[in-house]
Amino acid sequence: VEADDQSAVLAIASEIHYADLAQAYQDLDEERHPVFLKSIGPELAADMLVELPESMIEEALDHFRPAELKVLFRELSDDDRVDMLQAVGDEARLRYLGLLGPEDEELTRSLLRYEYDTAGGRMTTRFGRLFASMTVKQAIEYLRRDQDNTETLSRIFVVDAKGHLIGRVRLRDLAFNTWDTPIRDIMAEVGSEQRVLATADQEEAANILLKYDLVVLPVIDEFDHLLGIITHDDAMEILQEESTEDFERFGGIAGDQDEATYLNTPTFSHFRRRAGWLVGLAFVSIVSGYVMMRFGSVLSQAFVLSLFLPMVVAAGGNSGGQATTMVIRAMSLNELIQGTGTRVAWKELRTGFLLGLLLGICMALFTAFILPAFSPGLPAGIGYPRLALSVAVALTAQVTSATFLGSLLPFGARAMKLDPAVVSAPAIAAIVDVSGMVIYFSVVRTLLGL
Amino acid sequence: VEADDQSAVLAIASEIHYADLAQAYQDLDEERHPVFLKSIGPELAADMLVELPESMIEEALDHFRPAELKVLFRELSDDDRVDMLQAVGDEARLRYLGLLGPEDEELTRSLLRYEYDTAGGRMTTRFGRLFASMTVKQAIEYLRRDQDNTETLSRIFVVDAKGHLIGRVRLRDLAFNTWDTPIRDIMAEVGSEQRVLATADQEEAANILLKYDLVVLPVIDEFDHLLGIITHDDAMEILQEESTEDFERFGGIAGDQDEATYLNTPTFSHFRRRAGWLVGLAFVSIVSGYVMMRFGSVLSQAFVLSLFLPMVVAAGGNSGGQATTMVIRAMSLNELIQGTGTRVAWKELRTGFLLGLLLGICMALFTAFILPAFSPGLPAGIGYPRLALSVAVALTAQVTSATFLGSLLPFGARAMKLDPAVVSAPAIAAIVDVSGMVIYFSVVRTLLGL
Structure with a gap:
């Protein structure tokens, strides 16, 4: 990583996990950042940026040209993209929104309405959603088509024709049942306490997930429409952030923990x-x-x-x-x-x-x-x-x-x-x-x- | 719950989630515990006991007759059973081990070798495991037969003929591929840093899971044999326990946090x-x-x-x-x-x-x-x-x-x-x-x- 040989950097970077890549980037001197980013290109950089502390994101994005940024933002899942836009200044946010396609822009703008630390601000909209009226065969075909747009199929939620959350199925229920079984017959109910309002505090969402050992928690609006999901890894991050905040506050340290590591904070x-x-x-x-x-x-x-x-x-x-x-x-x-x-x-x-x-x-x-x-x-x-x-x-x-x-x-x-x-x-x-x-x-x- | 009407208690208990059931049990006066446990019976009690603080487990188990305990222990997943046996005294542990079937007893004894706070002590052995030589069709049939013995199918691990961990597949890879595809062709590699030794500290396991956003982390021995898995909800619990311990130690409070709630601690x-x-x-x-x-x-x-x-x-x-x-x-x-x-x-x-x-x-x-x-x-x-x-x-x-x-x-x-x-x-x-x-x-x- 220290050498200026771009192709060597790329070769190594594509081998290792993006969490390790982010660590390597943070340990680098600031003047080497542009070369590093150019070497790995916008696709790999997208995954890596997600793992960076918020305070380093704007600087990193500044090193890309608009055409590269378009690729980078397209690579990101919707919730990561929103998190990233929340981490940059107002002026940059508007500029970046303009680089998204019309569909992504609308989705991102609607997600940006929720504060960063609410369930809505942390949810992803890329998840498996089925209609109760489908059969197993229809469902599998539907999910297969949509496969690249879903972050997890660990839990698949079932909605009625109006989009109200009414149940969930597991992928194994689909895999292990005959093709003409209606989804309605194999879905399990989702208890009213196993869902969270989009406007609720992120900590509440994480605690529900933890209490009920869920992999995925559905996020709804006040009319019970299914809006998105919060996954177990979001919940773990939330709990870590909140613990750190408690610990630091109690130790007499003011301000929010901004994900920057101790040594990277000036x-x-x-x-x-x-x-x-x-x-x-x-x-x-x-x-x-x-x-x-x-x-x-x-x-x-x-x-x-x-x-x-x-x-x-x-x-x-x-x-x-x-x-x-x-x-x-x-x-x-x-x-x-x-x-x-x-x-x-x-x-x-x-x-x-x-x-x-x-x-x-x-x-x-x-x-x-x-x-x-x-x-x-x-x-x-x-x-x-x-x-x-x-x-x-x-x-x-x-x-x-x-x-x-x-x-x-x-x-x-x-x-x-x-x-x-x-x-x-x-x-x-x-x-x-x-x-x-x-x-x-x-x-x-x-x-x-x- | 307050009334002595056992069938009413059972009716309510089977409706609500076991996490809530455990909360209700903890809020009850101690003299009402026997009636409560008798009302819900050993099957429901098994799920509930898992959620109780360690210090309350031995007392609760004491209220069951040996025949009921057999049912209760059969209901538990292997890792929960081990946790429970680790929470009781040596004399009780031996007595309870005698109540298990020969197969369960052997498995439980081998898991008890690992300390509670190691990866091995927290892992479950109920997970989906496939051989690289299988086809998708064979794999689906194998998993379907084994379905009741697996805690999660979110990630399914692939081993070679000698039981070495060599890859993983997702259930969706099985569901969305043709039936004659060999597992070897669709499995993804498991990086050497995305596994953990059974003897490693539980915190290390949780941190790996968190760092790489895993749903499931495979646990291996020193020869790379796949022994079990640690799931995301175990990891969340571990991280919460460790945060609490840090917080309390730093506040000048000695001893381990034993999961008892503040108000339940005398x-x-x-x-x-x-x-x-x-x-x-x-x-x-x-x-x-x-x-x-x-x-x-x-x-x-x-x-x-x-x-x-x-x-x-x-x-x-x-x-x-x-x-x-x-x-x-x-x-x-x-x-x-x-x-x-x-x-x-x-x-x-x-x-x-x-x-x-x-x-x-x-x-x-x-x-x-x-x-x-x-x-x-x-x-x-x-x-x-x-x-x-x-x-x-x-x-x-x-x-x-x-x-x-x-x-x-x-x-x-x-x-x-x-x-x-x-x-x-x-x-x-x-x-x-x-x-x-x-x-x-x-x-x-x-x-x-x-």
């Missing part, structure tokens, strides 16, 4: 996606600092009190983050439907209390039995047992409240129609840092009388 | 999975506390210095956590292969420096222009500009080093053959809390001369 883009949260949370931390400053006199009465402050504060962030992790993931897996908030909160309140108690007891034992060996110097008139009690009480209160809060915030986000994963681990930590400071100083002042 | 199990990290990290926080205690005299010279301490510490945890998030997710998506560590470290060093600088500048501006309005009281002889400079330097150093460290730790874990996601967000935070304390106090002491 440093400045990495910087931009993280800067917002960092700066915002720094200002929240000033509140923690303010509390600490106000209670500074308490700490200066006995430096040993500083020993436990970072622990109490961090234990809140850790336990709150754990609670949020569990709740966000369970929400993503559709386990926490509406109305489960109270059950979750109650469970987390008990879990948090147990965790706080355990941590409190551990640290009380440490304070009462190990700390004295280092004789760190206690405040006047206060013994290790009382210090141990204070630490234990503060930890229990902090961990219980942080766990409770951490479990509730994703529900709050959901109630505000936000993605629960916007409640990131750093955000939880910043919030419970403040409460940790307040709890620790209040407990110490009250129980130790400072 | 409070004490939630407690147990989180307690380890919390207690361990609390002891790490004592180190932070120790640093703070040692430098207590610095803080007591001017309480305003406390204002920035939580911020510098938290900014490290936040930026380090962001870096780890990006790296762990990229590793899960197989983007960071061996040897990319240096490139990642260099990228993160620059990203971290930019983030630190931005944060430093923001806070320096705050210190120089907004803070004076609150006249918090500065250390003797020190003006706002010098304080602003100190804060900026400390933040830049802390964020740069934390980002750098956060990006490297997952590589360290991987080098030690651990799952990179064991480097959890709370662990990063605890580590850079310590460095944050040291950096802040060193910078303040040096630049402000305290």
